Amino acid sequence: MKNILLQHKEYPLIASPQLAKELGTAAATFLQKLHFLISENRKYKQKKNLTVHLNRKWWFHTFEEWQSTLGLFSVSTIKRAVAKLKELGLIEINKLSKIKSMRVNYYTINYKKLKQLFGISAGAAKPQPAPKPVSEIIQGTEAPIHTEAAAEDIATIPREHRALYRQLRQYKLDIAHDDPRLFYWEKVSRTVLAYTASAPNRLNLNKWQWHSPEQILPAELIRI
Structure with missing residues (x-):
């Protein structure tokens, strides 16, 4: 049955x-x-x-x-x-x-x-590491350093970058509308979005706080 x-x-x-x-x-x-x-x-x-x-x-x-x-x-x-x-x-x-x-x-x-x-592993469960010292925890900010772009600023962004910028901001990535990395990230947008979306679970972050790209993205994307 x-x-x-x-x-x-x-x-x-x-x-x-x-x-x-x-x-x-x-x-x-x-x-x-x-x-x-x-x-x-x-x-x-x-x-x-x-x-x-x-x-x-x-x-x-x-x-x-x-x-x-x-x-x-x-x-x-x-x-x-x-x-x-x-x-x-x-x-x-x-x-x-x-x-x-x-x-x-x-x-x-x-x-x-x-x-x-x-943060998903297919192997057998392993002992969890000890909690990080407070000094090692990645601290975000309650408000973004880079404020939301105004309508006239959004209009200056190439059309193919606007959606990426808005999605990253929805995930509370603290990035400016004119950050030159947006141009390069468009080519690997899915990867960038996946890293950003998974950051709270992957890095044990406060998902309500804002974080910079340097805090949550791998070095190879930051150096682009």
Whole structure:
């Protein structure tokens, strides 16, 4: 009776609420399913799709197979989800088949990046580190140093940067409308937004306070 809501040979789709909020339901579901498929001690009827390359497990699927496996999203939606996850560095894609005519994609998860961005680890629970001394806690400000840009200032921002600026401000990133880094961040906007959105959980910040880019973004983005 416990499976009464599922049709024959179906399984429930599961996605982390945190990832679904930050990445969208399709990308979060894809990531969760890929983790299931490449995890150890899993008995799955398509085990032949699993391979090991450079001591890491990879799963082979065509987009049509992903559609069947996920059972909910269109191929175009899955392609967009894969592109987003790849851009953020959360998954890696490789063509590992030795048969040249079989140029299909194999997928694996970058767990280090997953933990870096969202504080999520797939490994066994580990003892939590001792709380940081007060002096090491990243302190924000109650009000931003850079006040919200006026309408006439917004009009001077290139159109493609306005949405990024507004989204970053919604996440309480203390940045000026004329910061030159906005020009470069547009090229990696999803990465910048992911780091900014995950900062409260990743760095244990007060989400109601304002923080500077230097406080929450990695050095490679700050130096751009």
